[in-house]
Amino acid sequence: MMNAPVRPGALSAGALPIALAEPAIRFEKVGKTYAARSGQQAVSALAGIDLSVPTGSILGVIGRSGAGKSTLIRLVNGLERATDGRILIHGEDVTKLTESGWRSQRRRIGMIFQHFNLLSSRTVFDNVALPLEIAGTPRAEIAAKVERLLALVGLADKSERYPAELSGGQKQRVGIARALATDPKVLLCDEATSALDPETTRSILALLRQVNRELGITILLITHEIPVIKEICDRVAVIEGGRIVEEGETFAVFTAPQHPTTARFVETVTGVEVPEHLASRLRTEARPGDSLVLRITFIGENATAPVISRLSAIVGIDVNILAGRIDAIAGQPFGSLLVSVPSRAPESEAVLGALKSLGLKAEVIGHVS
Ligand SMILES: Nc1ncnc2c1ncn2[C@@H]1O[C@H](COP(=O)(O)OP(=O)(O)OP(=O)(O)O)[C@@H](O)[C@H]1O
Numbered sequence: 001m002m003n004a005p006v007r008p009g010a011l012s013a014g015a016l017p018i019a020l021a022e023p024a025i026r027f028e029k030v031g032k033t034y035a036a037r038s039g040q041q042a043v044s045a046l047a048g049i050d051l052s053v054p055t056g057s058i059l060g061v062i063g064r065s066g067a068g069k070s071t072l073i074r075l076v077n078g079l080e081r082a083t084d085g086r087i088l089i090h091g092e093d094v095t096k097l098t099e100s101g102w103r104s105q106r107r108r109i110g111m112i113f114q115h116f117n118l119l120s121s122r123t124v125f126d127n128v129a130l131p132l133e134i135a136g137t138p139r140a141e142i143a144a145k146v147e148r149l150l151a152l153v154g155l156a157d158k159s160e161r162y163p164a165e166l167s168g169g170q171k172q173r174v175g176i177a178r179a180l181a182t183d184p185k186v187l188l189c190d191e192a193t194s195a196l197d198p199e200t201t202r203s204i205l206a207l208l209r210q211v212n213r214e215l216g217i218t219i220l221l222i223t224h225e226i227p228v229i230k231e232i233c234d235r236v237a238v239i240e241g242g243r244i245v246e247e248g249e250t251f252a253v254f255t256a257p258q259h260p261t262t263a264r265f266v267e268t269v270t271g272v273e274v275p276e277h278l279a280s281r282l283r284t285e286a287r288p289g290d291s292l293v294l295r296i297t298f299i300g301e302n303a304t305a306p307v308i309s310r311l312s313a314i315v316g317i318d319v320n321i322l323a324g325r326i327d328a329i330a331g332q333p334f335g336s337l338l339v340s341v342p343s344r345a346p347e348s349e350a351v352l353g354a355l356k357s358l359g360l361k362a363e364v365i366g367h368v369s
Contacts, residue, residue, distance in 0.1 A: 017177035019227060022091045023052035024186050024218035032071050032083030032242075045071040046242045049085070051233075053186075058212050058219040060233035061285045062226060062265060068242040069222035073188050077109050077219065078102040088131055090185065107135060110179030110217075116171040118163040124150065125159040126175050131181040149177040153207060169200035174209060179216070187211065193228060198209075205231045226265045230329050230332035231253065238262045250330040255299055272323050274365060280364035289338040290367040293322065293346045297361040298335035307358055308339070314354040343367050 006128060030049040042223040046068045053059045063069050074080040078097065086095045094105055118127050125146055132142045150156050153173040163171055172192060179187055186239040189208065193201040209232045212219050223229065229236045229250060235256075238245040238261055254270055257263040272295065274282065282293065298307065312319050326339035341351045355362040 018102045021055050023088075024055040024090060025051075025053040025059075025220060026088040027051040027075075027085065028088070029085035030075065030087060030104050032068075032075060032080060033083045044242060046082075047084075048246060051244055051247060053220050054220060055090075055218055056212075056216055057233050057234045060223065060229040060236045061222045061237045061239055062224065062229055063222075063239035064224060065256050066220050067238060067239045069224075072239065072244075073111075073190055073220065073222050076186075076188055077106055077111055079347075081334045095105065107131075107182045108184050109186045109188060110182070110184035111173040111188040111190065112172065112179050112192045114194045116168075116175045116323055118164070118171055118174055118178075120165070122162075124155060124163070124166070126162050127163070127174055127183055130257070131178060137183060139244065145181065146177075152180070152211075153177045158350065167200070168196050169204060172196065172204050173207065176204075176211065180211065180217075185218065186216050186220045186293075189219060191223055192221065194223070194225065195215060198227075198329055201228070202231070208232060226269050228275060230327075232330075234330060238265065251332045251334070254329045255297070255334060269287040269327070270329070270334060272325055272338050274338060275323055278322060278338075280369060281368045283368070284366055286361055286367040287369060290343040290369050291320070292343040292351075293338060293340050293365040294351070294355075295365055296337045296339060296355060297363075298326070298333070299336070299361075300332060300334075307360060308337070311351065312359060313353050314357070315347065315350045318352070319351075328361075338365065340368065 007362060027049045030046060031044070033048040034043040034045055049072065049185070061069055061072060071080060076084050078094065082095050086093050088094070089105070089109070097105060103306050119130070122130070126147055128146045129142050132145060137145070146158070146159070153176050154178070155170060155173050158166065158170065163174070166174070167218060192208070193204050194206060205228065208219060211217055221228070221233070233250050235248065236250045239245070239261060240261050246257065251309045254266045257266050268345055271328070278293070286292070308319055308321065320340045322338040322340055324335065326333065326335035328334065341348060352362060
């Protein structure tokens with residue numbers, strides 16, 4: 001039986017759920033092999049990459065050095081060409097574009113870099129104006145647009161300065177303004193905060209979030225820093241050895257990583273270390289009078305609920321807090337707490353049962369005297 005035909009105009013693009021909307025970027029079985037150079041072997045940098053960047057989202061690709069991140073992002077703006085598969089940008093296959101096709105495509109893609117790539121001989125204003133000059137925009141229009149962009153990135157008072165007179169964070173703000181000059185639909189970020197200190201990193205990430213939310217620009221970023229993913233990415237893809245080993249919504253991936261590499265990345269921001277003085281005394285077998293050490297994970301609304309007092313009330317015993325943290329992942333609360341309770345059978349079983357009834361994940365770490 002044939003499917004019923006879809007009536008043209010029955011669904012407007014605005015009414016489509018995100019999952020059905022055309023992704024801003026789609027990789028289909030993409031591979032990249034760098035050709036052998038004299039005396040060297042060919043390098044397979046990427047293989048079998050299937051990845052969709054939903055329109056309007058921020059997707060972060062994380063991986064260690066050499067995993068293939070730079071190659072992946074360079075394929076999206078045509079600085080490298082895929083050797084296998086296809087890349088679609090807003091539905092258009094860019095894999096077969098000619099150089100002149102790429103020139104007009106690149107106007108729809110902005111890019112920012114780890115080392116900013118500003119022209120040192122041009123003022124802030126002239127750096128931001130450059131893509132507009134290349135596109136042949138009239139001078140009066142350029143002036144108005146550059147002023148708007150500098151106001152957006154918080155540098156309205158720096159337009160006549162030169163890059164050497166700016167801090168790293170200010171240079172990246174100029175990079176962002178320049179990348180937005182041609183009204184791109186997609187912004188690519190290549191380790192954009194790796195050269196910045198943590199506080200400046202946070203302010204640049206907040207600006208990127210604002211650009212995404214207020215201008216509706218899709219962002220694909222690559223990084224080796226998990227806090228960047230935690231802070232602003234809606235989705236995360238983990239890349240290793242040229243392959244995507246895990247991909248999903250940031251909160252889901254962080255709270256239940258499936259691949260060992262993902263688990264190693266996320267434990268640095270979600271886990272609570274067992275304090276040294278405790279770790280050296282931990283045993284797997286309980287002895288009479290011992291305490292049981294548990295790691296409790298709080299997700300979503302549980303992270304801010306008074307669960308420890310509720311737990312004590314249910315089981316009628318004291319719960320000692322040993323270490324903990326409450327944080328936000330992609331804007332959602334997440335907490336992890338190390339506690340100790342009596343190891344004796346009825347009490348410890350009651351605690352584990354009560355934690356389950358409260359909807360909390362508990363992991364037994366060991367026993368201490
Ligand atoms: N132009 C090139 N010619 C040959 N091999 C290359 C080239 N560029 C990258 N490679 C190789 O491809 C693999 C992936 O490199 P890529 O730079 O994409 O990784 P990365 O994750 O961005 O690493 P890093 O964070 O260190 O930049 C590596 O083995 C690298 O040596």
